[in-house]
Amino acid sequence: MSFAALMVHFDTGPSSHQRLRLAVDLAIGFEAALIGIAGRSYLPPFLADGDTGGTERKNGEQQEMTRALAEIGEKFHAAAKQVTHAEWRGTPDDATNLIVREARAADLVIIGRKHGLEQQYYGLDPGVTIVRCGRPVLLVPDRIDSLDPRRIVVAWKDTRESRRAVRDAIPLLKRANQVIIVEICEHGAEAQSLQSVNDLGDYLLQHDVTVTRKAYLHTELAVADELVRFAEDERADLIVAGGYGHSRLGEWAFGGVTRRLLGESRICGLFSH
Amino acid sequence: MPYVSLLVHVDLEDQLGGHVGVAADLADLFRARLIGVAGWAPMSVFLAQEALDNPGVGDFHLQDMKTLLDQRGKEFCAAFGTPERKVEWRSILDFPTEAVAREARSADLVIVGGIAQSKDPFRRLDPGGTILKAGRPVLVVPKHLAKLSPKRIAIAWKDAREARRAVCDALPLLEKAESVVVVEVLEEGSSNGASHRVKDVAKYLTRHRVEIITEQVRPADVIPINSLLRLIESENIDLLVAGAYGHSRLGEWVFGGVTRDLLAEIQICCLFSH
Numbered sequence: 001m002s003f004a005a006l007m008v009h010f011d012t013g014p015s016s017h018q019r020l021r022l023a024v025d026l027a028i029g030f031e032a033a034l035i036g037i038a039g040r041s042y043l044p045p046f047l048a049d050g051d052t053g054g055t056e057r058k059n060g061e062q063q064e065m066t067r068a069l070a071e072i073g074e075k076f077h078a079a080a081k082q083v084t085h086a087e088w089r090g091t092p093d094d095a096t097n098l099i100v101r102e103a104r105a106a107d108l109v110i111i112g113r114k115h116g117l118e119q120q121y122y123g124l125d126p127g128v129t130i131v132r133c134g135r136p137v138l139l140v141p142d143r144i145d146s147l148d149p150r151r152i153v154v155a156w157k158d159t160r161e162s163r164r165a166v167r168d169a170i171p172l173l174k175r176a177n178q179v180i181i182v183e184i185c186e187h188g189a190e191a192q193s194l195q196s197v198n199d200l201g202d203y204l205l206q207h208d209v210t211v212t213r214k215a216y217l218h219t220e221l222a223v224a225d226e227l228v229r230f231a232e233d234e235r236a237d238l239i240v241a242g243g244y245g246h247s248r249l250g251e252w253a254f255g256g257v258t259r260r261l262l263g264e265s266r267i268c269g270l271f272s273h
Numbered sequence: 274m275p276y277v278s279l280l281v282h283v284d285l286e287d288q289l290g291g292h293v294g295v296a297a298d299l300a301d302l303f304r305a306r307l308i309g310v311a312g313w314a315p316m317s318v319f320l321a322q323e324a325l326d327n328p329g330v331g332d333f334h335l336q337d338m339k340t341l342l343d344q345r346g347k348e349f350c351a352a353f354g355t356p357e358r359k360v361e362w363r364s365i366l367d368f369p370t371e372a373v374a375r376e377a378r379s380a381d382l383v384i385v386g387g388i389a390q391s392k393d394p395f396r397r398l399d400p401g402g403t404i405l406k407a408g409r410p411v412l413v414v415p416k417h418l419a420k421l422s423p424k425r426i427a428i429a430w431k432d433a434r435e436a437r438r439a440v441c442d443a444l445p446l447l448e449k450a451e452s453v454v455v456v457e458v459l460e461e462g463s464s465n466g467a468s469h470r471v472k473d474v475a476k477y478l479t480r481h482r483v484e485i486i487t488e489q490v491r492p493a494d495v496i497p498i499n500s501l502l503r504l505i506e507s508e509n510i511d512l513l514v515a516g517a518y519g520h521s522r523l524g525e526w527v528f529g530g531v532t533r534d535l536l537a538e539i540q541i542c543c544l545f546s547h
Contacts, residue, residue, distance in 0.1 A: 001448075105477050158375070207277055
């Protein structure tokens with residue numbers, strides 16, 4: 001099993017074209033189908049121009065959104081010409097909800113970073129997407145337009161999320177030259193860490209992935225900083241990590257490490273929950 | 274990703290066979306290695322970790338437990354190891370639920386027996402706990418079954434993370450199936466777009482070279498799993514693929530109603546993902 005279908009968020013936001021280029025290359029590389037997706041939600045009345053009342057506005061807005069999405073769809077098809085199966089799903093709905101829902105059609109969801117307020121109604125929330133979509137999410141930093149994952153850092157912690165991430169990343173790991181496991185290890189748990197990393201190496205070997213190096217991070221503070229620094233020192237192309245989160249009063253609260261990785265890393269990240 | 278490594282929980286009391294036999298058959302089907310795990314937790318919770326890792330000469334109780342576990346391992350390897358089938362054994366002095374969930378990192382699929390095996394809480398595996406903790410798909414084999422040829426598979430679809438995971442996790446089995454039914458049982462307020470959703474799942478499966486797929490949308494019964502059970506009976510289903518819905522509350526695992534009922538009542542093999 002490999003990736004048979006990829007999904008990419010393609011909108012008018014910053015770096016969308018770069019992200020699409022990356023997705024097209026990946027789809028060609030894996031001979032996978034590529035599904036482009038974008039969503040638009042209604043502007044709340046106080047942000048909309050002019051008359052704010054009634055269904056008239058809503059209808060007009062809906063037409064406008066559908067037209068805009070169709071236009072983006074044309075751009076998507078133009079850019080994805082080389083992909084054998086390209087499909088466009090533009091829907092007037094909140095982008096995050098839409099992608100979470102439609103992700104059932106893909107093996108990997110490719111999205112960009114969260115942007116400021118001006119993107120609030122078109123943009124999507126990477127954290128929520130990761131926690132809810134049930135698929136691995138490839139987060140592409142701004143201005144990155146290619147991913148040739150020769151050097152991959154796996155940020156390992158023996159949890160459900162990390163296990164998911166590693167298994168989800170196997171198609172990419174198989175193509176890498178260098179796979180480095182970094183165990184984030186607590187003081188006093190070294191023996192267990194060693195055991196779990198060895199087990200992981202053994203598991204990956206069964207999948208024809210050779211782990212080239214194992215490293216241990218022994219830090220209590222700022223794990224994310226250390227991880228990113230480590231990955232940069234290793235000139236990694238991709239970080240694979242568990243996406244941790246839990247629901248608190250209906251909001252998705254994110255594990256500190258995941259949040260920092262989402263926000264700061266300049267390297268692509270693959271997250272699973 | 275293919276199944277290259279399977280892990281099966283081995284009971285200390287029952288006859289070898291049942292779900293262990295199913296695991297061995299699956300290992301052959303996928304040419305995967307088979308890891309057997311047995312767990313037995315010592316009574317005292319105050320034992321130091323070192324004592325658990327390496328039971329000393331003076332500690333007869335732990336020694337005896339370890340000997341018994343290893344003995345079970347020898348039986349397992351003798352019964353299921355063949356030149357073609359690579360088997361491995363792990364004896365663990367811990368609760369089986371914990372032990373299996375932990376060791377699951379080495380495997381693509383975990384196979385356990387259904388509810389109610391041992392009466393001894395220190396040796397009993399709780400399938401539900403394993404499912405929620407393992408981070409891997411778990412195949413639950415009802416007690417009376419010793420064989421599984423997953424020709425007709427049903428997917429209990431619900432548009433949630435868990436069901437999506439289950440579909441991905443089951444791909445190696447789905448690829449080998451003769452027919453696959455994607456079924457969504459309607460819940461209150463979910464009827465909109467159900468047929469679109471199951472079609473979308475079918476399309477996803479087609480991209481993974483799963484050939485014969487049918488889609489169904491079924492109305493809910495008063496008891497939700499009855500719709501599923503009826504489908505299983507009428508379509509002669511061998512294996513059900515489903516998401517396991519549950520969360521931990523104050524250290525206890527709380528299951529969604531359907532998952533709990535499925536675990537308690539289903540008479541065929543069921544692959545759960547969380």
